[in-house]
Amino acid sequence: MSTYGHLDTDAHDVDPPGPDTRSARPAPASRTVLLRRATAPVALTAVMFLLAFTLGSTTLVTMQEVLAFAVFATATNLLLGQAGLVSFGQAVFFGIGSYTVALGWLHWQLPFWATFVLAPFVGALVAIPIGLVALRARKLYFALSTLAFSELAYQLAESRYNFTKGANGVFGPFVPTALTQPRTGYLFLLAVTVVSLLLLWKVNHSPFGLVLRAIRENRERVQALGVNVYLHQVAAFVISGAFCALAGAMFVIYSQSGYPELLDWTTSGWPVFMAVIGGMGTFLGPALGALIYQFGHDQLVLYFSDWQLVLGAVLLVIVMFWPDGLMGALARLGGVIRRWWKGRR
Amino acid sequence: MSDETAHDILLSARGLVRDFGPFRAVDGVDLDVRSGTIHSVIGPNGAGKTTLFRLLTGILRPTAGSLEFAGEQLAGRPTHVVARRGIVQAFQTTSIFPRLTAHESVCAALVSKHRRSRDLITWFHRGLAGEASQVLETVGLSDVADEQARALSHGDQRALEVALALAMSPRLLLLDEPTAGMSPFESHKMVQLVQRLAKEEQLTVILSEHDMDTVFGISDRVSVMHQGRVLADGPAPEVRRNADVMAIYLGSEA
Amino acid sequence: MDLSAFVTQSIGALSTASSLFIVAAGLTLVFGALRLINIAHGSFYMYGALAATTVVGWFPDSGFWIALIVGPLVALVMGVGVEMGVLRRLYGREHLTQLLATFALLLIFADLALRFWGKNVRSINPPKVVNGNFGLVGARVPAYDMVIIAAAIVVGGGLWLLLTHTTLGWKIRAVVDDPEVLVCSGVNIRMLYTGVFGLGALLAGLAGVVIAPQQAVGPGMDAQIIVAAFIVAVIGGLGSITGAAIGSLIIGIAETLGANLAPSWASTFIYLLMIVVLAVRPWGLLGTPER
Numbered sequence: 002m003s004t005y006g007h008l009d010t011d012a013h014d015v016d017p018p019g020p021d022t023r024s025a026r027p028a029p030a031s032r033t034v035l036l037r038r039a040t041a042p043v044a045l046t047a048v049m050f051l052l053a054f055t056l057g058s059t060t061l062v063t064m065q066e067v068l069a070f071a072v073f074a075t076a077t078n079l080l081l082g083q084a085g086l087v088s089f090g091q092a093v094f095f096g097i098g099s100y101t102v103a104l105g106w107l108h109w110q111l112p113f114w115a116t117f118v119l120a121p122f123v124g125a126l127v128a129i130p131i132g133l134v135a136l137r138a139r140k141l142y143f144a145l146s147t148l149a150f151s152e153l154a155y156q157l158a159e160s161r162y163n164f165t166k167g168a169n170g171v172f173g174p175f176v177p178t179a180l181t182q183p184r185t186g187y188l189f190l191l192a193v194t195v196v197s198l199l200l201l202w203k204v205n206h207s208p209f210g211l212v213l214r215a216i217r218e219n220r221e222r223v224q225a226l227g228v229n230v231y232l233h234q235v236a237a238f239v240i241s242g243a244f245c246a247l248a249g250a251m252f253v254i255y256s257q258s259g260y261p262e263l264l265d266w267t268t269s270g271w272p273v274f275m276a277v278i279g280g281m282g283t284f285l286g287p288a289l290g291a292l293i294y295q296f297g298h299d300q301l302v303l304y305f306s307d308w309q310l311v312l313g314a315v316l317l318v319i320v321m322f323w324p325d326g327l328m329g330a331l332a333r334l335g336g337v338i339r340r341w342w343k344g345r346r
Numbered sequence: 347m348s349d350e351t352a353h354d355i356l357l358s359a360r361g362l363v364r365d366f367g368p369f370r371a372v373d374g375v376d377l378d379v380r381s382g383t384i385h386s387v388i389g390p391n392g393a394g395k396t397t398l399f400r401l402l403t404g405i406l407r408p409t410a411g412s413l414e415f416a417g418e419q420l421a422g423r424p425t426h427v428v429a430r431r432g433i434v435q436a437f438q439t440t441s442i443f444p445r446l447t448a449h450e451s452v453c454a455a456l457v458s459k460h461r462r463s464r465d466l467i468t469w470f471h472r473g474l475a476g477e478a479s480q481v482l483e484t485v486g487l488s489d490v491a492d493e494q495a496r497a498l499s500h501g502d503q504r505a506l507e508v509a510l511a512l513a514m515s516p517r518l519l520l521l522d523e524p525t526a527g528m529s530p531f532e533s534h535k536m537v538q539l540v541q542r543l544a545k546e547e548q549l550t551v552i553l554s555e556h557d558m559d560t561v562f563g564i565s566d567r568v569s570v571m572h573q574g575r576v577l578a579d580g581p582a583p584e585v586r587r588n589a590d591v592m593a594i595y596l597g598s599e600a
Numbered sequence: 601m602d603l604s605a606f607v608t609q610s611i612g613a614l615s616t617a618s619s620l621f622i623v624a625a626g627l628t629l630v631f632g633a634l635r636l637i638n639i640a641h642g643s644f645y646m647y648g649a650l651a652a653t654t655v656v657g658w659f660p661d662s663g664f665w666i667a668l669i670v671g672p673l674v675a676l677v678m679g680v681g682v683e684m685g686v687l688r689r690l691y692g693r694e695h696l697t698q699l700l701a702t703f704a705l706l707l708i709f710a711d712l713a714l715r716f717w718g719k720n721v722r723s724i725n726p727p728k729v730v731n732g733n734f735g736l737v738g739a740r741v742p743a744y745d746m747v748i749i750a751a752a753i754v755v756g757g758g759l760w761l762l763l764t765h766t767t768l769g770w771k772i773r774a775v776v777d778d779p780e781v782l783v784c785s786g787v788n789i790r791m792l793y794t795g796v797f798g799l800g801a802l803l804a805g806l807a808g809v810v811i812a813p814q815q816a817v818g819p820g821m822d823a824q825i826i827v828a829a830f831i832v833a834v835i836g837g838l839g840s841i842t843g844a845a846i847g848s849l850i851i852g853i854a855e856t857l858g859a860n861l862a863p864s865w866a867s868t869f870i871y872l873l874m875i876v877v878l879a880v881r882p883w884g885l886l887g888t889p890e891r
Binding site for chain 1: 405426429430435437441442443444446447450451453454455457458459462463464465466467468470471474511514577
């Protein structure tokens with residue numbers, strides 16, 4: 002029988018016993034299972050790659066923004082969805098990523114590639130003390146203290162004029178000319194996004210990721226299992242901070258600048274919105290949220306001045322009636338269609 | 347069931363005391379638990395059973411007294427150390443992971459036991475999936491392994507709690523009122539499970555329980571607590587005949 | 601620093617603390633009873649202030665005193681609407697849900713305010729009686745500062761009386777510990793929640809009116825005050841009115857000191873302060889650890 006193992010999911014002539022569980026336990030991964038699970042991501046990447054040659058330059062530039070935000074939102078969701086930590090301070094790291102590139106050029110004439118690679122490490126380094134302090138607080142106090150860190154970073158960037166050029170921000174030709182082309186810029190960001198999401202996905206499915214979810218569900222129980230909850234949360238905070246900073250460095254290719262608003266607490270709200278719109282219970286939900294958020298924003302701003310009103314209304318509806326976001330809704334829709342299909346046969 | 351001389355003493359408490367302010371919840375308890383036996387602690391509400399359990403698992407530090415487990419002094423050691431030495435308690439159902447599946451929950455416990463929680467690279471199932479399935483099979487949850495814990499019945503949630511404890515490979519398993527709130531059918535299943543664990547897995551079990559038929563049906567030894575002290579202690583049939591015990595239960599429970 | 605400068609600075613610090621206290625008291629009162637952090641509290645504050653500018657535009661002479669009634673009422677109506685329309689469905693959900701819902705409301709209200717009042721910054725004068733300065737031990741003190749301080753004292757005293765000397769206050773304090781017992785004893789808990797939330801909104805509106813003669817009134821003041829109110833409430837301990845008083849005093853003094861001693865660091869000072877407090881006491885000075 003085992004030689005036909007790869008056929009068995011498609012070849013059910015008889016209904017399987019018991020309810021069809023959506024998240025089937027990954028059996029000791031056989032090659033075919035791995036192949037099947039890789040299909041969707043590979044196909045998605047291929048489509049995204051082809052888009053570079055079909056989309057117009059304006060859309061490609063918007064897509065650059067989307068990719069940076071996709072990483073930002075996915076990294077934030079490591080805390081939000083996985084660890085159950087509501088942070089309103091991830092903009093600190095996003096801004097630090099941008100500023101690493103911009104200030105590296107301004108003060109030390111560092112080449113773009115060096116600062117781009119450096120950014121996630123700077124983000125992680127800053128995340129260590131912030132995480133150690135903020136994670137002493139729980140729940141709302143944690144959310145509000147990350148918010149305070151975000152405001153602190155914003156005020157620092159704005160008031161330290163000699164270092165950061167204050168409210169104006171840092172502008173300059175620090176992005177290599179090759180990357181300022183919409184297509185090459187997009188392709189470069191796509192490659193970085195794919196690698197980042199793969200790494201974050203690995204973390205999600207690692208023993209560490211499982212323990213984070215267990216902590217989200219029941220902190221005391223995990224403690225009783227002999228795990229140091231605090232240090233694991235700090236580690237998650239640092240990983241998230243590193244990828245948020247990378248996202249900030251990616252954003253520079255689009256914005257070609259670094260400015261204080263990137264650090265503000267309302268900026269910290271963006272990835273949270275994206276994650277919630279897309280669905281924070283799923284891995285790709287936040288990235289989908291980034292796509293919808295950015296295109297929604299760009300389109301609405303064209304025809305309609307009240308972007309915040311629409312965003313607020315959408316958020317409110319999702320939070321109240323669709324707590325698992327678009328991906329959750331899609332999954333449910335998929336379930337309905339599958340059942341309907343089965344019923345027809 | 348058990349021949350007393352055939353079993354070594356696994357856990358030995360001497361003069362355990364725990365005060366909460368002026369109130370003495372546990373007042374000089376001596377307890378000997380023999381390896382491979384089921385040892386019940388009974389007594390009316392407020393007798394100090396729960397406090398005693400918390401002293402044994404290290405959640406509470408004793409005010410005085412000693413606690414020897416497999417030849418090692420454990421009094422005052424923190425919970426996770428005690429757990430690693432092999433004393434594990436199955437908690438109440440409020441202590442599960444509601445949105446993890448049964449299988450994932452057990453994997454989480456196994457990750458902790460194997461000290462792999464810092465592993466960011468490998469799949470969490472690697473090397474654990476089989477072990478987790480085995481644990482779930484032991485407690486009879488194979489059929490619902492992929493259900494979220496919050497969707498399980500009360501009895502299955504209790505069984506999952508036992509599974510989480512078993513995943514830590516305990517030598518001594520503590521069960522605080524394992525059949526509380528269960529239907530007769532569920533209680534029967536739980537009792538069978540406990541007996542099987544003791545017999546087949548060579549596990550030593552301490553349990554507290556209100557239902558006297560359950561207690562005397564499965565226990566090798568019984569300790570009776572009242573007002574923080576152990577009033578009577580001995581093989582189950584002997585304790586059952588003890589007049590003091592009858593008095594306590596007739597007076598306050600029956 | 602001589603005595604007159606000291607007096608001027610102290611009154612300034614007290615006045616800053618007072619307006620912060622009125623906002624933060626509402627925020628922390630709502631948290632205390634409902635266990636939710638209301639980001640839209642900033643909107644209630646802004647609408648109170650905007651309503652005040654409109655009323656004063658209609659009645660240039662007595663407008664401020666009318667606004668003192670109208671502003672809080674506008675906020676009260678908004679608050680009751682928000683509680684009954686949105687929040688009531690979200691009790692018992694995660695903190696994130698409530699934070700996001702009220703954040704969404706803040707965004708919605710901000711754009712609506714732009715529609716009603718436009719982008720331009722508005723300002724009003726203090727009423728004539730309290731316009732100008734008066735002398736105090738050789739210092740010139742803005743008379744309006746005294747109005748703000750008085751308002752804070754009235755609010756603080758009123759809340760203290762309400763919470764400790766009335767049955768309503770007993771219910772508000774009891775609802776946190778054991779809502780079920782309250783229901784069993786015949787209290788209409790839905791009304792209680794709506795009432796407490798409305799009272800919090802009313803205080804935000806009042807603060808908006810009171811601050812209007814001192815500040816530019818316009819877009820952005822909602823997000824700005826909410827951060828300040830968070831800091832005050834968190835330093836003092838969420839849910840504690842006394843904590844909010846202490847927190848606002850600390851921030852008032854810190855802002856004034858910062859502006860004098862190290863002006864270029866003044867804006868960062870209060871955030872550092874909050875971070876230090878949370879590092880030492882993660883649940884605020886007078887708060888209780890979260891279960």
